[in-house]
Amino acid sequence: MCGATAGGLSLDGINLEKQAVIQGQVLRGTGDDAEPVGNAYVRLLDSTGEFTAEVPTSATGHFRFFAGPGEWTVRTLAPRAEPTDRKVVAALGSVAEVQVAI
Amino acid sequence: MSRENVLVSTQWVEEHLDDPNVVVIEVDEDTSAYDKGHIRNAIKLDWTTDLQDQVRRDFVNKQAFEQLLSERGVANDHTVILYGGNNNGFAAYAYWYFKLYGHNDVRLMDGGRKKWELDSRELVTEVPTREKTSYVAKDQDPSIRAFRDEVVEAIGVKNLVDVRSPDEYAGRLLAPAHLPQEVAQRAGHIPTSVNVPWSKNANDDGTFKSDEELEKLYAEVGFDEDKDTIALCRIGERSSITWFVLHELLGRKNVKNYDGSWTEYGSLVGVPVVLGDEPGEA
Structure with a gap:
């Protein structure tokens, strides 16, 4: 899976005018040695820190949320790793890409 | 009702x-999750x-449920353990469903599939074969399932x-944020x-919070102990968790799950209908 395209999820079939998409990939390690994490859980927290949704990552470590416009936190849980938080801003008509390194 | 049961x-x-007396069953929102790996013998x-x-x-219906469990090798006297992803959402839904049809001993695996994976416990792909049974279900228990007319009549009367x-809740999203928002209602x-x-019922790892924390959570929103309660969400799955917490963990009486939920209402x-963050008036 090394060398998978960053943010490689297809947006076919998604009407971006009505969606504020947050998506990305969970990787263990950094740089050329980074490996996608296919058994992580990614949680979406709203601007007050309240849980909104959770998805397991795909085999390639990818995840996607259909959020509303605004500030969100992406929290990643994975085996043998501390939880990792990343702030992200979503807007209608765009895709916010998040890379999470654990 | 105690937690251990x-x-x-x-x-x-x-x-x-x-x-041999325990049947572990995976029920997931992502119905393909089991096929990618599951608890051995589940x-x-x-x-x-x-x-x-x-x-x-x-x-x-009752006959189809009996046929389903008989074919899958679940017997009336088996201890059924349910687990799944998303904080056990659909596992709790199945738990409520098994109770609806009167299964005696059914339990949730605390934390569900996520906790199992975060513990780095083994997942396998082999599918077990089980001997068929002759499962006999009871009639649906109407005391734990709410329908739409009852929900409309409960406005301003019962705990909703x-x-x-x-x-x-506020109307800013129509579905949970991991699903597309294009829906009709x-x-x-x-x-x-x-x-x-x-x-709020669960810790980050998917396990339930302590009884004390859960009691506090519902006390804070002003739950009236003397009133009946109806829980709802979008399709009745997440509210099964809340039903489980109120009815099974905290032992509240007269708690129903409204499986029609927001997609019906x-x-x-x-x-x-009320928009915004406040409950609104009856």
């Missing part, structure tokens, strides 16, 4: 993988095909707890329903 740990499940129930009537919107995320919530998001003609 309705909830088991991942460690307990690992120690009972070969126990079987799968698909909530979209196994547990729903395929023509009208309702559960499979809407367990969707705050943005869904109106956004918002039922007047007088209070918002206690389902996720938000499509009804003429019923009141």
